[in-house]
Amino acid sequence: MVDGKISEIHGWAATKPGIQVEPWSYKPRPLGPNDVEIKIDYSGICGSDVHTILNEIDGNTMYPLVPGHEIVGKVITKGENVTTLNEGDLVGVGAQVYACLRDDCKECSRGLDPHCPHMVFTYNGHSHGGYADAVRVDANYVFKIPAAIDPVYAPPLMCAGTTVFAPMLRKGVKKGDRVGVIGIGGLGHLAIQYAHALGAEVVAFSHSPTKKQQATELGASIFVDTSNKEELDAVQGTLNYLLITSNAKSNQYNDYVRWMDYEGHIITLAVPEGEMRFTPIDFVMSEVNITGSLVGGRNIVKQTLDFAAKHNIRPIIERFPMAKVNEALEHMHQGKARYRIVLEN
Structure with missing residues (x-):
């Protein structure tokens, strides 16, 4: 030095x-x-x-x-x-x-x-x-x-926390909205907490039924096992927002559209290999939007930290x-x- x-x-x-x-x-x-x-x-x-x-x-x-x-x-x-x-x-x-x-x-x-x-x-x-x-x-x-x-819990908020909170702020997620989160992992477990703290009803989607208890404890109101057709049918047309936090197969996006309410927003945060495939008529009939979200800018990073401190995320x-x-x-x-x-x- x-x-x-x-x-x-x-x-x-x-x-x-x-x-x-x-x-x-x-x-x-x-x-x-x-x-x-x-x-x-x-x-x-x-x-x-x-x-x-x-x-x-x-x-x-x-x-x-x-x-x-x-x-x-x-x-x-x-x-x-x-x-x-x-x-x-x-x-x-x-x-x-x-x-x-x-x-x-x-x-x-x-x-x-x-x-x-x-x-x-x-x-x-x-x-x-x-x-x-x-x-x-x-x-x-x-x-x-x-x-x-606690400083040891702060590092993931700098990237993962900001990544999931940024689209919620930009799109205006609010109390009463129904927010779906696909993937209960590094991004998804934080997305559930932020959406819940904003007052939204959170629907957690996972292919691992063993994650149901944890998703509920984090703030999810509904857990959907993606291998269970009955559970999937129950949420058709109900979501205002859907955050994709884990890699999806290219042919799954039409299914995601069907989960959405009219004018809902599908937001992809994961970056899987390959291309997305859509059937245009599903978008025309549902008027659903699909977008992506990069990391949050400096103003969003500040809000992410302050919100996490206030709501114990x-x-x-x-x-x-x-x-x-x-x-x-x-x-x-x-x-x-x-x-x-x-x-x-």
Whole structure:
């Protein structure tokens, strides 16, 4: 450390495709006037971390790569222009670390900064992520963790929580709406909690009947076993919103349309391989909308954290020491995580 600034960051990097990272160090970029440096306490593992190190997302993974975009730690240094954060603050960083935030930017001016043409993801580009002892990022994408949230539970809220809450805010989910959630996993178990806290009636869909009790405890009013035709028939035409949080087969979307009330919204958060297939007449007759949702912008991240603090929304996590990151990645890759993994320094 030189003049309070870390001269070298030690982390775990993927150097080639595969579920394996190895110790790796790098020199961070110079601390800019709008930057902060964070000593990392916790880093969540997201499914997109696994897909990225496997080079499965777009075939353009840039190695060596330090993954991790669910970061929580304490500010240890800040640039001269940073006025909203102080050394010692407990903060989080999510999937995005930069956007231009200009008033004349079509995306940023509408609160769509994840779509800014200058947007930078937390890793696989101009920066490295949270499987490390520290990170240096633009202060605009560093968020104070509310005191009501135990820090170990905060990392998944930075990405998974924001991902599911963003479309609910944008589409205006409210009390009395009926919200379906497909998949009771890393995203779905948080989606149930956020929708329930908004006052919606939540319908949880899963092919695993064993998840019924947990889905109910999280806030679902109705549980639908997707292998049970009678249960599926009972919810036909009843949903105002449907969040798809797990990979779906291309031919399932017509079924989803039939679950919707008129003018309902199907929102896909998962990114399965292949193409979606639809029968146009189903859309014409139902007037159902289908859309996707990227991560939430910085205003939504703030609301996600504040709402979680107020309504006691917490992820269900498994904890691993950072030194066992490869064991944790394999656990995630095998689909055994229940439901988010948090690495601890």
